[in-house]
Amino acid sequence: MRVAIGADHGGYALKDELKGFIESLGHEVVDVGAHELDPADDFPDFAKPLAESVAANYAHRGIMICGSGVGASVAANKVRGVRASVCHDTYSAHQGVEHDDMNVLCMGARIIGGELARELASAFLSAEFAPEERFQRRLDKVLDMESRFGG
Numbered sequence: 001m002r003v004a005i006g007a008d009h010g011g012y013a014l015k016d017e018l019k020g021f022i023e024s025l026g027h028e029v030v031d032v033g034a035h036e037l038d039p040a041d042d043f044p045d046f047a048k049p050l051a052e053s054v055a056a057n058y059a060h061r062g063i064m065i066c067g068s069g070v071g072a073s074v075a076a077n078k079v080r081g082v083r084a085s086v087c088h089d090t091y092s093a094h095q096g097v098e099h100d101d102m103n104v105l106c107m108g109a110r111i112i113g114g115e116l117a118r119e120l121a122s123a124f125l126s127a128e129f130a131p132e133e134r135f136q137r138r139l140d141k142v143l144d145m146e147s148r149f150g151g
Contacts, residue, residue, distance in 0.1 A: 006032040070108070085100075093123040096124075099135050
């Protein structure tokens with residue numbers, strides 16, 4: 001699977017730590033930046049290309065890291081076709097894919113450490129959307145909202 005990864009200054013170190021781990025799971029990593037530590041950079045500048053790569057199916061999934069994960073999630077969800085969420089527990093990281101077809105995992109580097117980030121990435125990347133009628137029905141309603149109200 002091709003996985004886009006991005007981070008602002010708040011998640012820069014954790015992003016670099018996760019890249020090798022994701023590759024060790026057999027995935028291809030596309031790093032959308034930041035490519036250098038800049039305390040003045042802004043999370044939307046990295047969430048946007050990450051989300052666009054997922055929406056365009058260039059990357060199958062994305063992992064975006066900022067200080068809390070919240071700003072990254074808010075920004076990524078502005079791109080039509082992206083379903084991003086902050087997850088700081090493994091249940092949400094896999095359940096978000098299985099039930100809600102989440103395609104971007106957002107994490108806060110100031111909230112969690114490297115070990116939990118690896119567990120979250122693994123849970124997220126190994127999960128598959130469950131094709132049960134109730135999950136598809138709910139996803140269809142979300143997609144309808146996106147088509148009617150923007151993304």
